[in-house]
Each structure stands twice: as C-alpha cells, then as structure tokens.
Amino acid sequence: MIGIIGAMEEEVASLKEAMEIQEMAEYASMNFCKGTLCGKDVVIVKSGIGKVNAAVCAQVLVDKYEVDILINTGVAGSLDASIDIGDIVISTDAVQHDVDATTFGDPVGQVPNMDVFAFPADQTLVEKAKAANEKVNPEIQTFVGRVASGDQFVADQKVKDRIVNHFGALCTEMEGASIAHAAYLNKVSCVIIRAISDKADNSAQMDYPDFERRAIKQNVRVVKELLTTL
Numbered sequence: 001m002i003g004i005i006g007a008m009e010e011e012v013a014s015l016k017e018a019m020e021i022q023e024m025a026e027y028a029s030m031n032f033c034k035g036t037l038c039g040k041d042v043v044i045v046k047s048g049i050g051k052v053n054a055a056v057c058a059q060v061l062v063d064k065y066e067v068d069i070l071i072n073t074g075v076a077g078s079l080d081a082s083i084d085i086g087d088i089v090i091s092t093d094a095v096q097h098d099v100d101a102t103t104f105g106d107p108v109g110q111v112p113n114m115d116v117f118a119f120p121a122d123q124t125l126v127e128k129a130k131a132a133n134e135k136v137n138p139e140i141q142t143f144v145g146r147v148a149s150g151d152q153f154v155a156d157q158k159v160k161d162r163i164v165n166h167f168g169a170l171c172t173e174m175e176g177a178s179i180a181h182a183a184y185l186n187k188v189s190c191v192i193i194r195a196i197s198d199k200a201d202n203s204a205q206m207d208y209p210d211f212e213r214r215a216i217k218q219n220v221r222v223v224k225e226l227l228t229t230l
C-alpha cells in the first residue's frame, strides 16, 4: 500500500479526482481516501499544514493501512538561485530546520538522541521520481537534494539565509522532514516531491498564490507517472 500525503486540499484534490475510491475513513480528524490510482493501491490524505499534522498523518497511514511507501507531495520555497518557480525538487534526505538543541552540543537541526541528522529518502524512489519528472515535465528542471522543513512559512531573506547556511538544502516547506522522520522510525520507504511555488524570500508572499496552482499541476503529473513505475 502506498500512502500519499499533501498538506493542503489543493495538493491532493486532483489526485483524488483521478483515483478510483474504494473507502473513506476518518482518523485523527483527517480524511483517508483509499482506492487505486494508476493501477496501484493507494491511500491519499490531506494532513493539514505543519510538522505535527504531517507526522500524525504518516503514523496513521502506517498503523491503519500498513503502507510500505510514503510519498509527500506539495509545494515549497526555493533555497537556491538556480531552482526556479515551477521546478521540481526530489528529496535525498530531509532535516527539521527549526530543531535547536545546540545548548547540549548538538548541531542545529539535529533531533537529540536520534542516530541520524537528516532523515533519508529511499534511493530507488528518488531515482524513479526523477525519471518520472523528466518524462512528464520535460520543460522544467528536476533537482535532487536535501529538503529543510519547519513550522514556518519562510518569506524573509535573513531566515532563508540561515537555513541555506546551516543545511545546504534545496527547498523549504513545512511537512516533509516530519514525514521522513516518521518513515524512518517505522522503517518504511519515503520520498518528498515538491514543486517550487516561491523563492522563500521577501517576494514569497507575492509569488505564492499565482504559482501554487501551476506547481501543483506539475506535481500531480509526476506523482501519477511515478506510481506507474512502482
């Protein structure tokens, strides 16, 4: 079973429209939509925004649906000048940029007592997602690298610079690393696929509504193509 998590209704609506729905269920105030999409057994769900919502959602998918793959789709702010609005970032790993236990000697972003700094994506899923995007969205660039997540919409150059300097991440959003963290704890495969909706700086608020729609369309195409290869 494959779990697909999007934070916002817009992010999951088109995927849900395309799927054959078998069953709806509510857990943790979230609506889980089970069925088939592109010939695969999937559960599609809107988690709500932020790391806690996303982690709770991932755990329900593991416990109630026994998913072995978690795909997180959505939009993100670019952290690199070469990554444009509309481009796609696929995670190699993900870190929580708002974790700070430096007082105890941990680097910024390190969850204390965890044996990893950044939560890894599944290598095969990464490669398949990259190939899928190159096939269905040839007009945009595909980037593969680190995702930095935190409970902040980043729309300030100074905040952006801090995240860039600490983590060398390609994009920032508000759920991916917590889903990767939950996947790591449960030993299930995971990948984050994010379309860039803004530059995570002072222009972010202005860019965001216009580009979100376009970014989501590209995401839906790549997720559907990826499913056909799993």
Ligand code: ADE
Residues within 6 Å of the ligand: 075, 076, 077, 078, 152, 153, 154, 155, 172, 173, 174, 197, 198, 199, 200, 201, 204
């Ligand atoms: N999702 C899309 N853009 C974002 C940003 N700039 N910061 C956090 N999450 C985002």
